[in-house]
Amino acid sequence: MARAAGVSQSTVSIVLAGKAEGRVKPETRQAVHDAARRLGYRPNLAARNLRLGRTRTVLLVVPTLTGPVFGPIYAGAAEVAAARGFGLVVHPWPDDAGPARSQVDTQAIEGVLASSIVGGLTDFDDLPVVVMDSDPADPAPTINFDVAGGMRAIAGHLAGLGHRRIGHLAAAVDAWTFHERGAALADAFPGSLARHGTPIDVAAARQAALEMLDRPDRPSAIVCDDDVIAAGAYKAARALGLDIPGDLSVTGFDDVLLATALEPELTTVRLPAEQLGATAMTALLELLDGRRPADTSLPGQLVIRSSTAPPR
């Protein structure tokens, strides 16, 4: 390759690294670029990594690759990473993370972006880590959705419709949000908040909703921490012969595909997942530069559809 351009290998390296300013004549630069294009030359990555001792690659760790929110997070993170010359590798991290650990090549990675990790990430202690959608008490920089703000928006919407007695189907997995989501609702509905924790699972949520609804003093609205949980609430309502939104208002959270597939379409909160990924990647790159990024909270947007109405 150096021969093809008629210069030394050093010069090729300097030119292609963009460090030719004042050190290589413009016409020589051009010759190198021409030869590179003609030969389809790409610098050998392994050699570069070996020489520099760094890979310019970060790892994105997610609990499961199946979730609907993960694609946009990846897209946002990847775009920011690419703009800074970093690569992005994805690794699933199931909650029972036993076998997954061994598959992670810690040495090929400069930093870790972790999303919605419940069990902690102790194996990466030595690497810079930024966490998304996780406990704000985590020692690592945290980039979160503003779930409290989203809950306040929902609470305000329901209160404005005239609801006074509501129920809350809380997602049991992320225990750290239980308090702040509950607080946001309790502020708007003092003294009249029923709460159940439930796994994010249609059948389990249906059961929890049934217990909440199958009593004389049932709430006129159910706030769910997740769209999937809301689907369970729909099923419970139908089982009890309750009309949505006539007899019961239901709200979700996340605005996944399910929200518009249900009948009636679900009032929920849309979360800026792509922005979350981009912000978190920016924070991680700051961390790699030695600066300490600020914890951030990104607001969601209330999407009012047909599952909420004034109480009878």
Add this chain to the structure above:
Amino acid sequence: MARAAGVSQSTVSIVLAGKAEGRVKPETRQAVHDAARRLGYRPNLAARNLRLGRTRTVLLVVPTLTGPVFGPIYAGAAEVAAARGFGLVVHPWPDDAGPARSQVDTQAIEGVLASSIVGGLTDFDDLPVVVMDSDPADPAPTINFDVAGGMRAIAGHLAGLGHRRIGHLAAAVDAWTFHERGAALADAFPGSLARHGTPIDVAAARQAALEMLDRPDRPSAIVCDDDVIAAGAYKAARALGLDIPGDLSVTGFDDVLLATALEPELTTVRLPAEQLGATAMTALLELLDGRRPADTSLPGQLVIRSSTAPPR
């Protein structure tokens, strides 16, 4: 590291590569292993890749990271890859794949596993490729779900219930299945098959279903190529005041979360996604070994729920 074990670097390399049989004394071997453990030594990946000129890494290309079927595919492929000492990297490949291409590091990859790619993968012509869930006419080895078999199972189920006139809401994206899915249905319902193509999108599918249902000679059952399309059919039925399954039977395909979130729960076909990933990875590794793997078709399983019943 070599010093710590009291041997030369060559010996360390030989021992840790497992090629010490008959070349290194067992006690020396043990000393090397002890030192490695004590120092937490991991061979430098970049140096190894540089020396060997290969990365033992394959790329998994998927149209979107958001789909529900992708997680299990990854899991199945990753397990097989890990067992053979290969790493697995994921890259999204949107249908409009313009910008994505530039982000792929072809040189860090030994082979490509592609899933549900509609536009083709011409950029990887030089690398071994195995495609999943794609056109069987593709020149690359193909590992597919047996969609025709799944359709025959659905057709048999509906015919057994007494249906004689059915409609088919076909997914417009993967045009290559249009023919074989249609053929499977036409065999069971000769002369009485209405067909519409639709994007995989609830609102679009609802519209297509409305056109199919809003006529006097409407079918008594609608077969959908996808659970999401079935959700659209549900909406159309409700808009027309048709009861499911009383007035109309509906079937889906894939058995995603949506299938049990809908009311009534959806009769559909569950696909062996994890097995697909594992089989495809096995095929790719065969290809890397210079053998030519056989095209394969994996059967799905009919899951009968509450959206199908005898016609009125």
Add this chain to the structure above:
DNA sequence: GAACCCTCGTCATACGTATTACTAACCTGT
């Protein structure tokens, strides 16, 4: 006209591994 500087590059080296060729020591059979 000599000392100096600037411009434009090249030389040499190191990164950590895998592997080929080699050596030193020991054994074996006659």
Add this chain to the structure above:
DNA sequence: ACAGGTTAGTAATACGTATGACGAGGGTTC
């Protein structure tokens, strides 16, 4: 005792890049 063989390990090298040290040629300053 000596040729030939076996065992156990080391020395040397190459992979392709980035970079600090070096140098040749030409211009500028006093």
